[in-house]
Amino acid sequence: MAKRGKLEIMRDILTMVQSNRNYMRPTPLLRKSKMTTARFKEYYSELTLRGLLKEVTDEHQDRFLMVTDKGFRFLERYRTIVDFIDEFEL
Amino acid sequence: MRPPIEFLLPPELGIELLYSFVIVICSLMIYRATREMYELSSYKGIQYFRRAFLFFAIAYFFRYSIKYLIFFFNLQEIIELNPHAIGNLSLFIFLYSSFMAMFYLLYSVMWKKWSHTPIKVLLINSAALLLAFLGVISHSQEMSIFLNAALLVAISFVFSKAYHESHNKEKGKGLYFIYFLLVLFWILNIIDILLPRFLHIYQIGIYLVSTFLFMAILYKVLKRSGN
Numbered sequence: 001m002a003k004r005g006k007l008e009i010m011r012d013i014l015t016m017v018q019s020n021r022n023y024m025r026p027t028p029l030l031r032k033s034k035m036t037t038a039r040f041k042e043y044y045s046e047l048t049l050r051g052l053l054k055e056v057t058d059e060h061q062d063r064f065l066m067v068t069d070k071g072f073r074f075l076e077r078y079r080t081i082v083d084f085i086d087e088f089e090l
Numbered sequence: 091m092r093p094p095i096e097f098l099l100p101p102e103l104g105i106e107l108l109y110s111f112v113i114v115i116c117s118l119m120i121y122r123a124t125r126e127m128y129e130l131s132s133y134k135g136i137q138y139f140r141r142a143f144l145f146f147a148i149a150y151f152f153r154y155s156i157k158y159l160i161f162f163f164n165l166q167e168i169i170e171l172n173p174h175a176i177g178n179l180s181l182f183i184f185l186y187s188s189f190m191a192m193f194y195l196l197y198s199v200m201w202k203k204w205s206h207t208p209i210k211v212l213l214i215n216s217a218a219l220l221l222a223f224l225g226v227i228s229h230s231q232e233m234s235i236f237l238n239a240a241l242l243v244a245i246s247f248v249f250s251k252a253y254h255e256s257h258n259k260e261k262g263k264g265l266y267f268i269y270f271l272l273v274l275f276w277i278l279n280i281i282d283i284l285l286p287r288f289l290h291i292y293q294i295g296i297y298l299v300s301t302f303l304f305m306a307i308l309y310k311v312l313k314r315s316g317n
Contacts, residue, residue, distance in 0.1 A: 007131060007133065050132060052130075070130065073126075073130060074130045074131070077126070077127065077130055077316070080127070080314070080315065080316045081127050081130065081131050081133070081136075083314055084124075084127060084136070084311075084314045084315055085133065085135060085136070087265075087310065087314045088135075088139060088198070088199075088265060088310075088314075089199050089252070089265055089266075090133070090135025090136055090138075090139055090198050090199065
């Protein structure tokens with residue numbers, strides 16, 4: 001159940017960035033995610049490490065987050081993945 | 091005039107080859123169909139589920155297919171192969187992969203309850219290696235039946251526990267029943283290979299039911315994975 005929650009949180013974070021024209025600063029994302037900083041960092045590094053989210057720096061050296069192609073594919077397949085986990089009780 | 095097919099391949103060997111081919115293909119298709127879901131989610135349950143079917147494919151490849159490959163490609167003429175050593179080695183790999191497949195199938199439904207530590211995986215691997223070794227060196231009927239019966243009891247216990255703790259009893263019922271049958275027929279397969287005469291009369295039935303179970307799981311996987 002805990003792990004299912006994890007997939008849901010991952011989807012929520014990616015959806016937040018996607019719905020913000022796929023360009024979002026980390027601080028507003030943290031605020032919107034309603035998570036503690038430590039927990040947010042954990043998900044943030046996991047999402048970037050897995051290549052679902054990427055960090056870009058603009059000309060003013062400001063950091064932004066973007067959903068990658070793999071991240072979009074995750075969002076597309078999210079329902080199928082969750083149904084599969086449910087079906088096989090994984 | 092072309093020789094009849096029976097001349098090329100005795101019927102019982104043909105059935106074994108077809109059976110092993112279907113199991114290997116079904117298992118590899120399950121492994122392949124779940125790849126993207128695992129790559130996207132890195133979900134541990136999917137990873138263990140995939141590993142179970144990869145081990146099933148390895149087990150069946152080494153149970154039957156390898157001897158046909160050696161036979162068809164005339165490998166024994168190219169390299170000097172000792173049939174006894176090849177037989178024991180493929181039996182060892184078959185037994186080890188079978189035990190690992192059963193372990194990963196169990197682990198895919200129980201991983202949230204069992205803490206994951208490398209030492210546990212090492213212990214399970216060692217136990218599978220030991221059981222495979224015992225299977226190869228022991229030619230005692232009682233020993234083989236005892237080991238496999240103990241394995242079946244242990245696995246049935248875990249599946250029944252998993253079912254009772256399942257959050258969706260209605261859905262879980264059919265799934266655990268399929269898993270239980272799969273394990274049961276897998277163990278009958280192991281007994282069949284260790285003691286060929288013991289279940290000879292039921293062999294075709296075991297093959298048919300095992301094939302049907304694999305195809306049922308494959309159907310469910312393909313349907314649910316959107317393939």
